Amino acid sequence: MENKEIQKLLDFIAQSTLDEVNIETSELKLSVKRYGAAPVIQQVAAPQVVAAPVASPATTAAPAAPATPVAAPVVATNRVTIKSPMIGTFYRSAGPDSPSFVEIGKEITKGKTVCIIEAMKLFNEIESEISGKIIEVLVENATPVEYDQPLFVVELA
């Protein structure tokens, strides 16, 4: 591969959003890794080819390797928690004699009321902002909750 071609390839990679590219052909092994803003180029053991008979077929970008690993837990990435937006008392139903808004294993949709938080005699229906299945209820009925305290675990639909 000509230096010019390699330069072209590197320019292409530099302008892409890829953080890491590995290309391997019979005549070339190219590994590019981006650290912050400046790309660091590493050319490994490229055998010298005097006269390349045909243009290398592997000038296209390598299969897009996953970009920087996403900072997320390895397991259960489809699970999210519904948190309390305020300090107050957590209620699972509209009234002492009413059924619970949600049960474990039941599907909920965006906009569905999942609980009530009361503070100073003001009552707040907490609407779900996601759709999915209730996996866990983390707080006992009629007990105090803190700001941002997780209330439910939901498996995303």
Place this chain on the structure above:
Amino acid sequence: MYKIQPNTLFTGKTIKYLPVCHSTNDIAAEIIQSDTNVFEGMVIITDNQTAGRGQRGNVWEASVGENLTFSLILKPNFLKASEQFKLNVAVSLGVLDCLSEYIDEDLKVKWSNDIYFQNQKMGGILIENTLQGYQIGYSIIGIGLNINQASFPVPNATSLRNVTKNPLKYDLAMILSNLLECVEKNYLTIKNGNYETLKNRYLSNLFRIEEFHHFRKNGQLFVGKIIGIDETGQLGIESDGLIEYFGFKEVEFVI
């Protein structure tokens, strides 16, 4: 019924009158759920509320056609969920301002939002919000005010007419109109970011503030003095030189 033209920007411009209904707050919630034709400032009013609600599990009873029982829909999107006590202060003062046009003194807000004349309850407020994330979506302000009712099944309740001994019954529509104007005025004050002035007025009109009285905590009687509220609306009571802040169910007045 209730053909009123309050001098407001948006409050009470649309009035839904139901001769009978279970709870105006529930009707308001249904209207919000249906998501069509909801206007900020919309009022749902009835002459006969058959299943009026107070706080969780409590009932609000009122004689048919004698009192005001209605709900007002507001959209205080400018408030975070954690700031909602500001709304409570604005509404409580709105009710108080309206009644002060008929009663000169001894009219107070019993924390957090009951309306008292001396040691008797004249009205109650039930605020129910829908929260979307950390913001308030809609707010349903349920207000029950005893106006013309002459006798009550409990000793600690009274009405405007009982207090003023007015020979004639009050015109409910006129009081409603006045009330909506007062509530909107205070609501706009918090919307414009002037909560502090309202908070000071709320405190100076707070039932039993700066007086020594009996309270109950976990069933235990103690003597204390209300000294104020914190930013979440918790009630501060000083007892034996110590100040403790209480949530709604954590302390009980002994009246």
